Amino acid sequence: MKFTVNRDRVHHAVMSVQRATAARVIQPILSNILIQSTPEGTLKLSATDLDFAIETQVPTTGIEQDGRITLSAKKLSEIISKLPGGSDVTFTIDEAVQTAKIECGSASFDIRTLPADEFPLIQQIDTENYLEVDHIAMVRAITQTVFAAAGYDANNVLGGVYFHLTASSLEMAATDGSRLARRLDTVATGNVSEEVTAIIPAKALQEFLKLGGASVEKSENEDAKPDTVRIAIKDGQISFRTPAVYMMSRLLDGQYPKFQQLIPAENKIVAYANRQALISSLERAAVMANERTNVVKMSLDKGVMSLAANTPDVGDSKDTMEVLYEGEPLSIAFNYKYVLDALRVIESDDVRMETNGALAPTLFKANDENEYLSLVMPVQVK
Amino acid sequence: MKFTVNRDRVHHAVMSVQRATAARVIQPILSNILIQSTPEGTLKLSATDLDFAIETQVPTTGIEQDGRITLSAKKLSEIISKLPGGSDVTFTIDEAVQTAKIECGSASFDIRTLPADEFPLIQQIDTENYLEVDHIAMVRAITQTVFAAAGYDANNVLGGVYFHLTASSLEMAATDGSRLARRLDTVATGNVSEEVTAIIPAKALQEFLKLGGASVEKSENEDAKPDTVRIAIKDGQISFRTPAVYMMSRLLDGQYPKFQQLIPAENKIVAYANRQALISSLERAAVMANERTNVVKMSLDKGVMSLAANTPDVGDSKDTMEVLYEGEPLSIAFNYKYVLDALRVIESDDVRMETNGALAPTLFKANDENEYLSLVMPVQVK
Numbered sequence: 001m002k003f004t005v006n007r008d009r010v011h012h013a014v015m016s017v018q019r020a021t022a023a024r025v026i027q028p029i030l031s032n033i034l035i036q037s038t039p040e041g042t043l044k045l046s047a048t049d050l051d052f053a054i055e056t057q058v059p060t061t062g063i064e065q066d067g068r069i070t071l072s073a074k075k076l077s078e079i080i081s082k083l084p085g086g087s088d089v090t091f092t093i094d095e096a097v098q099t100a101k102i103e104c105g106s107a108s109f110d111i112r113t114l115p116a117d118e119f120p121l122i123q124q125i126d127t128e129n130y131l132e133v134d135h136i137a138m139v140r141a142i143t144q145t146v147f148a149a150a151g152y153d154a155n156n157v158l159g160g161v162y163f164h165l166t167a168s169s170l171e172m173a174a175t176d177g178s179r180l181a182r183r184l185d186t187v188a189t190g191n192v193s194e195e196v197t198a199i200i201p202a203k204a205l206q207e208f209l210k211l212g213g214a215s216v217e218k219s220e221n222e223d224a225k226p227d228t229v230r231i232a233i234k235d236g237q238i239s240f241r242t243p244a245v246y247m248m249s250r251l252l253d254g255q256y257p258k259f260q261q262l263i264p265a266e267n268k269i270v271a272y273a274n275r276q277a278l279i280s281s282l283e284r285a286a287v288m289a290n291e292r293t294n295v296v297k298m299s300l301d302k303g304v305m306s307l308a309a310n311t312p313d314v315g316d317s318k319d320t321m322e323v324l325y326e327g328e329p330l331s332i333a334f335n336y337k338y339v340l341d342a343l344r345v346i347e348s349d350d351v352r353m354e355t356n357g358a359l360a361p362t363l364f365k366a367n368d369e370n371e372y373l374s375l376v377m378p379v380q381v382k
Numbered sequence: 383m384k385f386t387v388n389r390d391r392v393h394h395a396v397m398s399v400q401r402a403t404a405a406r407v408i409q410p411i412l413s414n415i416l417i418q419s420t421p422e423g424t425l426k427l428s429a430t431d432l433d434f435a436i437e438t439q440v441p442t443t444g445i446e447q448d449g450r451i452t453l454s455a456k457k458l459s460e461i462i463s464k465l466p467g468g469s470d471v472t473f474t475i476d477e478a479v480q481t482a483k484i485e486c487g488s489a490s491f492d493i494r495t496l497p498a499d500e501f502p503l504i505q506q507i508d509t510e511n512y513l514e515v516d517h518i519a520m521v522r523a524i525t526q527t528v529f530a531a532a533g534y535d536a537n538n539v540l541g542g543v544y545f546h547l548t549a550s551s552l553e554m555a556a557t558d559g560s561r562l563a564r565r566l567d568t569v570a571t572g573n574v575s576e577e578v579t580a581i582i583p584a585k586a587l588q589e590f591l592k593l594g595g596a597s598v599e600k601s602e603n604e605d606a607k608p609d610t611v612r613i614a615i616k617d618g619q620i621s622f623r624t625p626a627v628y629m630m631s632r633l634l635d636g637q638y639p640k641f642q643q644l645i646p647a648e649n650k651i652v653a654y655a656n657r658q659a660l661i662s663s664l665e666r667a668a669v670m671a672n673e674r675t676n677v678v679k680m681s682l683d684k685g686v687m688s689l690a691a692n693t694p695d696v697g698d699s700k701d702t703m704e705v706l707y708e709g710e711p712l713s714i715a716f717n718y719k720y721v722l723d724a725l726r727v728i729e730s731d732d733v734r735m736e737t738n739g740a741l742a743p744t745l746f747k748a749n750d751e752n753e754y755l756s757l758v759m760p761v762q763v764k
Contacts, residue, residue, distance in 0.1 A: 075669065075696060082666045099697070107666045111697035284464045284489045287457065314457060315481070315493035 001067025001093040003037060005060045007104065010089060011080045013045045013058045016245060018073045019207055022049035032070035034119045035091075037063045046122050047073060048248075052204055053122045054211070055246040061088060068116035069093045071100055079109050122248060125239050126232030132190030133170055135227040135242065139212060141172040141183040142205045144345045144372050149202040150176035160199040160252040162259070163238075165231070167193070173259055174202070179338040180259050180375040181345075190228065198233055199256050204249035211245050263375060264361060267354035271300055272324035272367055275351045278305075279343050281319040285309050286336045288317035295379050296336035301329045309336075332358045333381040339364065342374030383449025383475040385419060387442045389486065392471060393462045395427045395440045398627060400455045401589055404431035414452035416501045417473075419445045428504050429455060430630075434586055435504045436593070437628040443470060450498035451475045453482055461491050504630060507621045508614030514572030515552055517609040517624065521594060523554040523565040524587045526727045526754050531584040532558035542581040542634040544641070545620075547613070549575070555641055556584070561720040562641050562757040563727075572610065580615055581638050586631035593627050645757060646743060649736035653682055654706035654749055657733045660687075661725050663701040667691050668718045670699035677761050678718035683711045691718075714740045715763045721746065724756030 014033065022030035034046040041063055046055045083089060083104045092101045093113060102109040142161070150158035164171040173182035212229070230241040239248040285296050285307035299306040305323045310316040332355065343351060348366035355362040355378075364374045396415065404412035416428040423445055428437045465471060465486045474483040475495060484491040524543070532540035546553040555564035594611070612623040621630040667678050667689035681688040687705040692698040714737065725733060730748035737744040737760075746756045 072696070078669045079666075079699075082662075082669055084662075106663070106703060107699070107701040109670065109697060109699045111670075112695060280464075280466075281488070284461075287460045287464055288491065288493075313494060314454070315491060317461075317489070317491045319489040321488060 001037065001069055001095070002064040002091065003043065003060050004062045004064075004088050004090045005043065005058060007080060007083050007087045007089050008085055009058050010043075011077075011083075013043075013056050014073065014077050014080055016056050016211055017045045017047040017054045018077055019210070020047040020049060020052050020054040021073045029070060029114050029118050029120075031073055032114055032119070033073045033076060034068065034070045034116055036068040036116070037066040046119070048120055048122055050120060051201075051250050052207070053246075053248040054207070055122060056244060067093060067095070069095070069100060070114045070116055070119050071111055075111055079111070083107065123234075123237070124246070125234040125237055125248065126230055126241055129234075130230045130232040130241075131165055131196065132228045132230055133165065134187055135212065135229050137170060137185055137187050138229050139209065140347075141170055141185065142209055144183050144374075145172045145174045145181040146202050146205045146209070147174075147341050147345065148176060148179055148181035148374070149174040151202075155252070157199050157252050157254040157256050160201050160256075161205055162256045163196075163198045163200050165196045175257065175259050175262075178335065178377050179342070180262060181342065181373075182259065182263070182375075183372045185371050196231075196233055198238055199252040199254065200238055201249055201252055204238075204247070208240055208247060211247065212240075212242055262361060263373065264354075264356060264363070267356055267363065269300075269327050269330060269355050269357070270325075271305065271327075271353045272350055273305060273321065273353065275343055275346060275349060277321050278351065279340065281305075281307050281321045282336055282340060282343070284319045285317045286340075288315050289336055293379070294335045294337050295333050295381060296339075297331055297333045297381065299329070299331045300325050300327065302326060330358060332362060333379045334362070334376055335379060338376045342376060346372065346374070383419065383451055383477070384446040384473065385425065385442050386444045386446075386470050386472045387425060387440060389462060389465050389469045389471050390467055391440050392425075393459075395425075395438050396455065396459050396462055398438050398593060399427045399429040399436045400459055401592070402429040402431060402434050402436040403455045411452060411496050411500050412502075413455055414496055414501070415455045415458060416450065416452045416498055418450040418498065419448040428501070430502055430504055432502060433583075433632050434589070435628075435630045436589070437504060438626060449475060449477070451477070451482060452496045452498055452501050453493055457493055461493070465489065505616075505619070506628070507616040507619055507630065508612055508623055511616070512612045512614040512623075513547055513578065514610045514612055515547065516569055517594065517611050519552060519567055519569050520611050521591065522729075523552055523567065524591055526565045526756075527554045527556045527563040528584050528587045528591070529556075529723050529727065530558060530561055530563035530756070531556040533584075537634070539581050539634050539636040539638050542583050542638075543587055544638045545578075545580045545582050547578045557639065557641050557644075560717065560759050561724070562644060563724065563755075564641065564645070564757075565754045567753050578613075578615055580620055581634040581636065582620055583631055583634055586620075586629070590622055590629060593629065594622075594624055644743060645755065646736075646738060646745070649738055649745065651682075651709050651712060651737050651739070652707075653687065653709075653735045654732055655687060655703065655735065657725055657728060657731060659703050660733065661722065663687075663689050663703045664718055664722060664725070666701045667699045668722075670697050671718055675761070676717045676719050677715050677763060678721075679713055679715045679763065681711070681713045682707050682709065684708060712740060714744060715761045716744070716758055717761060720758045724758060728754065728756070 025031045036044045042057045044057050089104045098113045100111050100113050153159050162173040170187045171184045232239045236251050289309040290311045296309045306320045308318045342364040346366050350367040352365045352367045361375050407413045418426045425440045471486045480495045482493050482495050535541050544555040552569045553566045614621045618633050671691040672693045678691045688702045690700045724746040728748050732749040734747045734749045743757050
């Protein structure tokens, strides 16, 4: 196998797929990247830790000899990152001695290979049946929900994000038992003949944001039409395909909690606040929040909200801000981190807070839409 | 005690002195900052972990009532960093209830205080006898030597930097046994009547760079005259005073190795190389260096240098570059990290490499001056 490739292009590709290599090496091949020539004259790079896989393609400046090989992701990325930007890099693989020679200008490297046949097969599960979703809608739904998934156990369904797609809607939701985030959009999905439900590991979606977020930004800057993401589900796995990458993850097995029942149909108490001002006030009050409980008390009165916290033997904090509120005085205590998480992903200037009382679930929403909500359970304080 | 101060100024001051607070709290007062009003209407902020101390002054917009108090550095910096930039902050200390009230706009904080009388005395050891050294010369000498001090033991003399000042020279040197860095400058020192020798903990000098480096840069940008640093040594302690801060550190006790004997008086073998090109080549070759030994082999031949490394079962690397060299072929092996450390602090475009052979100490210098040298001991390889 022999090919020449632009250093910056292969650098970007290696950095992308490297994220899927296994962190702890049980099987050495899982810390390698599979590099294959394609009939179209490009290179396909793949990495997987068996639970999760990323593939991407790189145009070459010439494939002299076709082939398949695997190289250490760590060594490959170290080598390529040290090569001069913009230069051409030539790879010559000698399968007989299991060595790849990488040459660029005055530098040359011999790096051990492992045979491509030992690399696990990454299935292309979207060849027959797939769905299509607007890329920007997908990125927004992930961003607004994934933070609420539980971080403690990757195998628990609460460590995943509920995903529900119909011919006309995209719903994503996550909860860790203390808070819930849900987005339900009316979207023009393509190719969806029946409903699809899945629980996707939060880690896979976070990787999707890291890989895919950049592309979306780029499309927006270039004033291009929003891309779509091609999604397929098969044999307990889900795949996402964008023009840049193919990503695959195992799904979580189990019954997702019936979170819809937790969302109150009606809320009697409503207040409106400037989102950024509320974030700043909350951050200031939180300085004195107990570091174990993170409790901040939010008190509403006509036109004004007070935020207060205290830690015995350390001190007290208090901040007040203007809000739109006409109801009776009300005090609610929260883990302020949950409220900040919710406020940070809401996209509007003003937010709406809705509840039925000091111990009832409290909703945070954009002031002018209902597609997204973040529900936070209050804390009972003496 | 009651005063009002600009948020950005007090923020900068708290961030500066906070670096001297104790990392692990044995005495709670050592994690506090001492705040005192001065007769000049400024505030003096102090922190110390007993080995090391930093003091700085802040102009106020008004001291209504004089006093002295200590506050938690962590809580104070958290509070101030969350307050709006440019705003005025008012501190009101009620010593009867050991509480400081901090008010700024809509926000107010009550924070526990500890009495100033419990705070250790930070001596001003430069009131009678002191020396003066050019600030830029001092920063350069520290930068070019401190990295070579041993990192493993803060109480060993090798964990310090040798400091020698006469009426006309400033010498600093550091060695960890495998490499040595020394700068010897002819400087116009002020007020030096006799020679001064000390071993200064590397940590104190690194803090000096963090605090003082910024001021030097600022002076240079503003085209101002280089500042001087006032230095005093007394009772096993050293102090540095700049317009911005007063810093004090204990000195290390003991006999510093006679490093001058290690520096060869004459070197038969000399090569010149572009500094940046050598750094890049060395970094590329180092990709395949054994991660335990860090060995890179440097081979010189007429007009060319090759850098090579290898790790069994991983791979080999090789890079070549043009150098000015007329001698016989020669191969020397180094811990490449030591060579990179040396090359990175040399300030000239080209560097001079000098040695007497493959197993002799090798010097790295700027091509056109002798004030600075970095000595690296080669490694014997089979």
